[in-house]
Amino acid sequence: MKAALQDYHARMQRVLDHIDRHLDDDLDLDALSSIAAYSKYHFHRQFTATFGLSVHRYIQLARMKRASYRLAYRDAQSVTDVAMDAGYDAPDAFARAFRQRFGQSPSSFQKSPDWEPWLAAFGPLDNARSKLMQKTFTTDDVTIRDVPPTAVAIMEHRGDPAMLGATIQRFIAWRKAASLHPRTNPTFNVWRSERRPASPADYSVGLCVGTDQPIEANGEQIKAGEIPGGRCAVLRVVGNTDNLEPAALYLYRDWLPASGEEARDFPIYCQRLSFFPEVPEHEAVADLFLPLK
Template sequence: MKAALQNYQDRMRRVLEHIDRHLDADLDLDTLSAVAAFSKFHFHRQFTATFGLSVHRYVQLARMKRASHRLAYRDDESVTDIAMDAGYDAPDAFARAFRQRFGQSPSSFRKSPDWEPWLAAFGPLDNARSKLMQKTFTPDDVTIRDVPPTRVAIMEHRGDPATLPATIQRFIAWRRAANLHPRTSPTFNVWRSERRPASPADYSVDLCAGTDQPIQANGEAIKAGEIPGGRCAVLRVVGHTDNLEPAALYLYRDWLPASGEEARDFPIYCQRLSLFPEVPEHEAVAELFLPLK
């Protein structure tokens, strides 16, 4: 029974991986049931029973997530191109679906996103993925590395994590104006609080861009700082890097006690080596750094 269940879950997991890699392709019932090697007459019910939402809604949400990120963070892309990539034949149809789901038109969202309904809309997608797509780590995934100090420009986010996307949007706009592209200026997040503190007001994270040039604030609250060098335990995460809490928990709860190492007096942080939507979500890469003595 255990082996049969594992096989079943592996086949369902294969479907989600196929969707990740082929968001621009035809993801109809025939295609996805064939990927799972299940009968197309039963597959849609099996998918819904496993993940809590239909195949069609899952695909639609995955495409809409990519579209909304492009609207918020990629102002060089037209709404028409974003609509077509989301699987809509015309911008009007995309606009209707977008407004129905988020309560804003695509152009309004681009100018001033309302992130609260956005977060709520993608709750079912996150819940579906959490059922079978949790990452697991082993000690072999962790390396100890001597890292050099890195001078950074910092935009602080302090307060409710639900408002973090707005800070990210401002950070991206600022670094564009400062000509600090992620390809030449590394991107770091330094977490100074728990991901879910007892009070949302206590949430704290620094958004950082590596640079040794004089900082032009351009009207934003930007300050200079440094990520100190030294020994670090490093854990690389590939794909769906928006929630790095499981990886951080592994380092703290499992790896650190068994390693005999001691944590240094600097918060855990990450470097984002490739970013969604610059790359497909399953190709995003981040490295977590746990500073060691």
Template structure:
């Protein structure tokens, strides 16, 4: 039964990866049931039973998530182009659907996103993905590296994690103005609190970009600092890197006690190596670093 269940889940996971990779194409029941090698007469019920969302609803949310990322974090595409890529025949239809879901027009969201409705809207999508997309880590996935000290520019986020998206948006805009593109200047997140502290106001994280050039703040609250070098346990995560908490928990709860290692006084951090929506969500890559003595 275990082997049969694993095979079933792998087939469903294949469907999610296919959707991620083909958001610009016609994702109908016939094609998706073929990807899973399930009967098209039962596939929509199997999908709903597994993920708690219909196929149509899942695809809608996945396309809308990509569209919202492009609106908030990239100005390379027009609202019209983003609407077409999201599967809408006209910008007006996209604007109505967007406003109904997020309470803002696409243009308003691009200028000043309100993140609380956004987080609520994609809760069902995150829950659906988490059912099968989690990775089970093993000790073989963890390596120990001596990493160099990295000089960074830092934008701090302090307070409600629901507002982190606004800080990320400002950070990306500042990076563009400073000419620090992710392809040439590495991206790091340093977590100074739990992902969900008891009080949202206690949430604390640093958004960092590797650079040794003089920092020009351009009106933002940017400071220079460094990520100290030394021994680190490194865990590479591929796919759905929005939520790295399961990987961090594995390092702290499972790997660390069994390893005999001790941590040093610097928080766990990650380097983000590829980004959604530049790559499909299941192809995003991040590496977690747990500093060791």
């Protein structure tokens, strides 16, 4: 039974990876059922039973998520280009679907996103993906590295996690103006609270970019800081890097007590190595660092 279940999950995982990799293509049921090695009728029923979404609905949400990321974080793209990439023949049809899902027009969202309806709209997609994308970590996945200190510029987000997207927008805009491109200047997140604290007002995370140059704030609340060097337990996460809490829990709850190591007095942090939507979501990569004594 266990082998059969693993085979079933592997088939469905192949389908999700194919969808992520080919969002610009015609993802018809015949092709997807062939990838899963099921009959078309059986595949459609199994997909819906597994993920709680029809194949068509899943693809729609995946395309709309990529489109919304491009609107919010990639201001060089026009609404028309984003609509075409999302599989719509006309911007008007895209605008209607977008407004129905998020309560805003694409152009309004591009200028000033309302993040709470956005988060709610993608709840079904996130739930579907988490059913197969929760990785089980082992001690073999963890390495111990001596990392050098890194000077960083920091923009702090404090308060409701639902509003983190707005801070990310400002951070991206600031680092563009400062010519701190991700290819040349590494990106870090430093968590100073739980992902879901008892009070949303207590949520705190630092958005950081590596730079040893003088910082020009340009009206933003930017400060200079440092990610200290030293020994760290490092766990690489590939895919679904929006939520690194399972990986962090593994390091703190499972790996650390069994390792005989002690945590240093600096928060857990990550370095983001590749980003969605520049790469398909299942190819996003982040290294999680637990500082050690």
